[in-house]
Amino acid sequence: MTEDADSETFRAALIAGDMDALRLIPKSDLHNHIVAGGTPDLLPGASAGYLEHKLRSMDEMHAWVDGHYGKFLSSAEGRFEAIHATFTSAKRDGVTLLAGGEDIWAPTAFDMTAETLTDTLKRIHRAAAPDLEWLPQLDMSRHCPVEALNAWLIPFLELGFYRTMDLSGDEFAQPIEAFRPLYREAKAQGLRLKAHVGEWGDADSVWRAVEELELDEVQHGIAAAQSPAVMRFLTDHRVRLNICPTSNVMLGRVDSMTEHPIRNLFEAGVIVTVNTDDMLVFGQSVSAEFLNLFRAGCLDAFALDEIRRNGLVSS
Numbered sequence: 001m002t003e004d005a006d007s008e009t010f011r012a013a014l015i016a017g018d019m020d021a022l023r024l025i026p027k028s029d030l031h032n033h034i035v036a037g038g039t040p041d042l043l044p045g046a047s048a049g050y051l052e053h054k055l056r057s058m059d060e061m062h063a064w065v066d067g068h069y070g071k072f073l074s075s076a077e078g079r080f081e082a083i084h085a086t087f088t089s090a091k092r093d094g095v096t097l098l099a100g101g102e103d104i105w106a107p108t109a110f111d112m113t114a115e116t117l118t119d120t121l122k123r124i125h126r127a128a129a130p131d132l133e134w135l136p137q138l139d140m141s142r143h144c145p146v147e148a149l150n151a152w153l154i155p156f157l158e159l160g161f162y163r164t165m166d167l168s169g170d171e172f173a174q175p176i177e178a179f180r181p182l183y184r185e186a187k188a189q190g191l192r193l194k195a196h197v198g199e200w201g202d203a204d205s206v207w208r209a210v211e212e213l214e215l216d217e218v219q220h221g222i223a224a225a226q227s228p229a230v231m232r233f234l235t236d237h238r239v240r241l242n243i244c245p246t247s248n249v250m251l252g253r254v255d256s257m258t259e260h261p262i263r264n265l266f267e268a269g270v271i272v273t274v275n276t277d278d279m280l281v282f283g284q285s286v287s288a289e290f291l292n293l294f295r296a297g298c299l300d301a302f303a304l305d306e307i308r309r310n311g312l313v314s315s
Contacts, residue, residue: 001309010308011301014294022287026096028311029286031219031242031275033139033168034100035073036065038085038280046072046082050283056252058170058200065281076110080120082280087128093285097312098129099164101137104152105144114155135163138191142169146178153182157189166219167195176209183213192216194242199253203227210239217242222253224270225261231268240310241270244277245293246284257296266303273311274304 006025013021029037040047048068055061065073072078079102090098102121107114118136125134138156140149156162165186167179176197183193195213198206199220206224209215210233221241224230234241243262248254254261265272274289276282284292290308293299299307 001306003305004309004312007305007309010305014291014301014304017291017295019287019291022291023092023094023285025094025287025308026312027094027286027290027308028097028099028273029090029095029275030097030099030135030217030240030273030311031244031277032086032090032098032100033278034083034086034098035079035102036069036082036086036278036280037100037276038082038087038089039283040280042085042088043072043082043280046078051250051281054250054252058251061251061281065278069280076106076112079106079110080124083121084124084128086279087125087132087134089279089285091129091132093287095132095286097133097135099135099137101139101162101164103139103141104149104156105141107155108152114152115159118156118159118161135192136161137164137166137194138162138186140165140167140179140182142167142171142179142196143173146174146182149179149182150185153185157185157191160189162191164192164194164217167213168219169196171197171199171201171205176205177212180212183215187214194219196220198223199248199251203230206230207233210234210237215239220244220248220253222248222261222265225264225268228268231265231270235269235271238271241265241272242275242311243272244275244282245289246282247277250282257292258298260293260296260298262293262307263298263303266299266307271310272307274307275311 197209
């Protein structure tokens with residue numbers, strides 16, 4: 001990939017450990033749950049601080065979020081304030097391309113229409129970070145019945161506004177093929193397709209999800225590093241993995257930043273990006289994640305700059 005005008009500055013900032021300089025360099029955040037993507041200082045009515053100890057499961061993470069922010073995020077007003085904080089946080093970190101959106105169950109939960117919710121998200125984007133390119137995303141929860149997901153999804157697709165779709169939650173809640181009809185419909189509407197897989201599952205689960213859902217991108221996907229065959233498959237099909245290093249460490253999926261499999265994936269030719277996941281929980285901006293990987297000796301400045309540039313290719 002050809003270097004851009006910011007590459008030399010980015011590498012120098014990494015070597016110097018200059019966070020202020022890193023924040024000035026364009027970067028992406030393609031794996032951001034935007035209800036939890038901001039910093040607590042922007043949510044004074046909900047500020048509870050970041051996760052300070054490792055967890056062992058998604059259930060433990062959900063319990064932590066519920067205990068610290070659940071009351072605030074249980075209302076539409078609180079969630080919209082949190083989304084505003086996400087756009088603001090991204091802007092001040094130098095993020096120029098952000099993918100994310102609300103869960104498609106939200107209109108039902110908060111007595112609004114898909115169009116009303118979408119219009120609100122548009123207003124938040126314009127108010128908080130109008131110069132930031134936003135890839136509006138439809139998020140689906142894996143534990144929800146497929147029939148309900150289909151009913152919630154259709155009104156959003158009819159708007160013709162959304163550009164990506166993601167599936168998150170417990171990887172083992174339902175077989176991946178159960179979601180195939182939803183993904184076929186989204187593909188027919190021209191959406192770029194993602195799913196959370198290979199965070200808790202194995203390498204084969206990554207391959208299977210990509211084939212079953214015809215994925216363009218995988219959220220996490222770090223288990224692919226266990227299999228040379230799966231890494232070759234991802235490389236050959238140019239499937240991008242949107243990786244969240246601190247999240248992987250704090251949820252016990254990786255022992256340390258030094259040993260993070262992003263290095264093996266990158267060296268195998270897999271397209272990878274660096275992202276935040278839930279900054280409200282993990283407290284690491286994209287700039288901080290790049291610096292964390294560099295300081296840990298996981299990847300050098302040239303590799304990290306290539307990864308930064310990988311993320312700025314929006315399709």
